[in-house]
Amino acid sequence: GVLRGLPAIVWFGFQSWVGAGAINSCMNILFGVSNLPVVYAFFTLLQVALAIKGFEGIKWLENISCVFIIAILIYMLYVVNTQFASEIGDVFSGIKGTWGMPFWAATTSFLGIYSTMIINASDYSRNATDDIKPVKAASIYTIAILPVTLFMGLIGLLVTAATGNSDPVVVFSTTMGSKFLTIVTLLFIAFAQVTTNVLNNIVPPAYVLMESFKMKWTHATVLVGILSACVMPWKLVTDESAAGLNFFTQFYSAFLGPIFAVMAVDYFILRKKKLDINDMYDKQGCFKGINWAAVIAIIFGSLCSLLVMQLSWYVSLIPTGVAYYLLMKMMPASKPFCKGTIFEK
Template identity: 55%
Template structure:
């Protein structure tokens, strides 16, 4: 219920924020954004790559969310749930950030929102709930997946794993990362880890959609002594090959890694004898 209430309110808050920014900075937005000449070159694709690099962590960990769904949830409803939970808020946040930075030169949407809203009690309530909703969102996106990993690798309890993840998150000093002077380093960080997440994404897509045609034997998949025991080195080699290409084209690392990793994985799985047991 916490997630549902928080996500619903943050969407309403973003709609209100969107309206407030347009109402206060409409002329500046028209002059600086609507009438500006743009480009579809490398800077554009580099910017979208950073966006995808951040969201690829959720793409790869989607099983950590879907395992909580009740059995029998139909594909149509599942697609709607995922689309409504991600797309509206993501688009509003992106548009508000673009409008705010373009109109005022300030990159922090909350700072501009504070100056764009005249109703102080409403502003305080909205900002508090946005902060609250961000906490619930980050618990789902950034705490649940590593918690499951610690439980699986070190056989820890859920409560213990969650506390460790929280302490480790604190040790990364996230308040330093969001400072304006940290933006270049943060961009480099996203580009670097995207060079490894892109190939993993490509391997998973090729494996599931092309090689297995969306059919998995779950019992064999989780059988510690079954046919999938050990390491599939085709996936490791393909991921590393994609990462090498990605690091060579760091500004678009996520995109650059997809084809090399996917093609390498497909060829190895089809022709390399050590991979034969993984093909069954």
């Protein structure tokens, strides 16, 4: 939970600064007023206030926003493809693709970002009703993540190729050709940060704080907002920080990959997809304490992945999975945690 919560706080601050920048650009266009630090402070407070409403409020925010976001993404893709058609053609005509290290390093960064949501699926699924079966749940996750991810990735690629600038706020505030469309697009960028942050970057660390320090939901969400400002997102968005932010993503992937590997081996191989939820959540039951087989396997997998940082996610999976399997089988301290597994005696 801690390894997942820390990156979420960093991304909350980063995306809040991006959204505040979009709102600040709108204010500058409409009223000639610009004060990004103040806008950022109010924008962060707004997101925390929305999260305080709880998961039911978050659900309705996401339901309403999804249609608007998809529609604007389609329009943004259309504008970029028509307005920068010649520039895009010139750039991509001379590119020679490679399936080497740059490609796999890029996918490692991608997995590092999205693995945070994979690992924290339980933060959302705990609110699902009984009729949400595995196939339906997987379909919901796919529909929720895949289209938007592809749209945003493609738009980012095309915009960067055409203008040489990867900052969407700067690009769309200067190239739309219409004040109305510019404002709509910038508001969309801000709105997209809200929907992402409230669900993906506030909920997980807030749950961690609640579990670790017995905090109330309200206090936990406020603390997440404060901590997100402490990471100084205004430093993270600079060109000088781009390499460091990419390194940070690859670094925490070195830990999230092993966690994912332990979860996958435990669920699919050792427990054959059958869990006793009552046992798992009984703090005085058979799973009381720490499963050192899992902890040691995660540490071992993380050390392996740090050897090839650019491929940290991929490098960690097999060593972690094998280590966890063998430790669960042979380590005496892991016997209490073998209940329900193929090693139960």
